[in-house]
Amino acid sequence: MEKSVIFAGFGGQGVLFAGQLLAYAAAEEGLYVTWIPSYGPEMRGGTANCTVVVGDEPIGSPLVRNPDIVVAMNLPSADKYEPLVRRGGLLVLNGSLVKRPVQRHDIDVIVIPANDIAESLGSVKLANVVMLGALIGATGLLPLSAIARALAEHLPERHRHLLAANEEALRQGADFAMRMWPEVVAAVSV
């Protein structure tokens, strides 16, 4: 088993942290994992992305051209990465910000109103964890509990008071994916 995931969005949306949570959880589960950010001369409000590769054998390339899974948190990321998802792969879109229809018919798609869910939980900043929850709910790539443990351990000190809200965001994201697309859970076997 080896799965590659690209998290992409605006700088400040927490895409790097969402990827790190997946990586921390994978490491905790005893899996091989690589996490690598794009680290070009980015500016605040510009686009950010990271690539996470998880596997049960040592990871060769930490970078991929056609990822198995893309988590796109905004429109520019959706435009850039939708064409790159591997055929049969999964695209998780933030429906709060991506209003256009999906072009691809050869991939599974989850459109989740991540910003709206996050705001209902108290902060739009939780949208990244909602999206991560949806990814986990749809694929079962890792146990949700492993992500929750990674959250508890690695949520920065200044966001500590939001731990319970983060855990709820994770759960609601996963519930959304499992409730709305039960067939996806079967299709994207990991």
Next chain:
Amino acid sequence: MAKTLWKGNEALAEAALRAGVKAFFGYPITPQTELLEYMARRMPELGRVFLQAESELAAINMLYGTACTGTPAMTSSSSPGISLMQEGLSYIAASEVPAVIVDIMRGGPGLGNIQPSQGDYFQVVKSAGHGDYHAIVLAPATVQEAVDLMYISFDLAFKYRHIVIILGDGTLGQMMEPVEMPPFKEVNGGEPPAWALTGAAGRPHRVITSLYLSAERLEALNLHLQEKLARIKENEVRYDTTMVEDAEYLIVAFGTVGRIAQSAVRQARTTGLKVGLFRPITLWPFPERELDALIERVQGVLVVEMNAGQMLEDVQRVVKDRVPVHFLGRMGGIIPLPDDILPALHTLCGLVRSRNGHRVRPVPA
């Protein structure tokens, strides 16, 4: 001990602490700055020296001076900074003091950019400073390997009283991977070696210099250095192989590209193409004999690098036209992916077929 997730730059810094480094001098430059930042925080905590120099030139000379006292010391930088250190490196090599340098390469030439590159192979492997010597160059492909090589680098530097350079690139510096950290240890039992300048009270003074005005004495130093380098060549070669046992084609790649090529090997194998990977870990000494033995068994070689073909020259030196050598190089911070390596492999197969008059079996689609 459980594995924890580490960023390459910070893992290198922590591994150096555990390896026994007592002094760090450096100047920030992307993509290695996290190493320096980590040292700025941790060295004072451990009662060790961290000093941010006013330039890379100053940093390497601070390292030179500290090394003369037999203190385990290091610096880290990225390509343009390493260019600035060349003079100091040469003085260190001539003075035969142990020094560890980390180079997290970025795109060049010039100020270039901050993206990953392997464009420093020539300057680090072939000529880390003027004069007749090579530094020991270690090229990790994973964060764990970076830690493991960092951990032995001071021992190597002290064993041979020589320069050890850890050569990574921006990918290695910026990526995170699970790592098992080794325990804390001391270099040379925590004692300064017999040659170190520690104050001459009650004993004859010692001299460490790189200035030899007599031609005969300078040649004698050079002959001694050459003898030392020959011993390093004999004892310190390191390399890694993947699926070479039955390989008909061989990829040679180092560092980040080495691990990317591993994915290409696995993908090529699923199509029935018998490909193996040879990954030099010591770039100097280059694993010549080990590669030479493999060349006897393969039909063609593909070299992949993030430069215009620098290690390629060492591979060609070993292959000596026995089999076709094809090259794939990306520059400017562009990283060749497995998808790029596979077509290059097919090109190599074509070269081999035309050279052999199409007598080998066709390449699977």
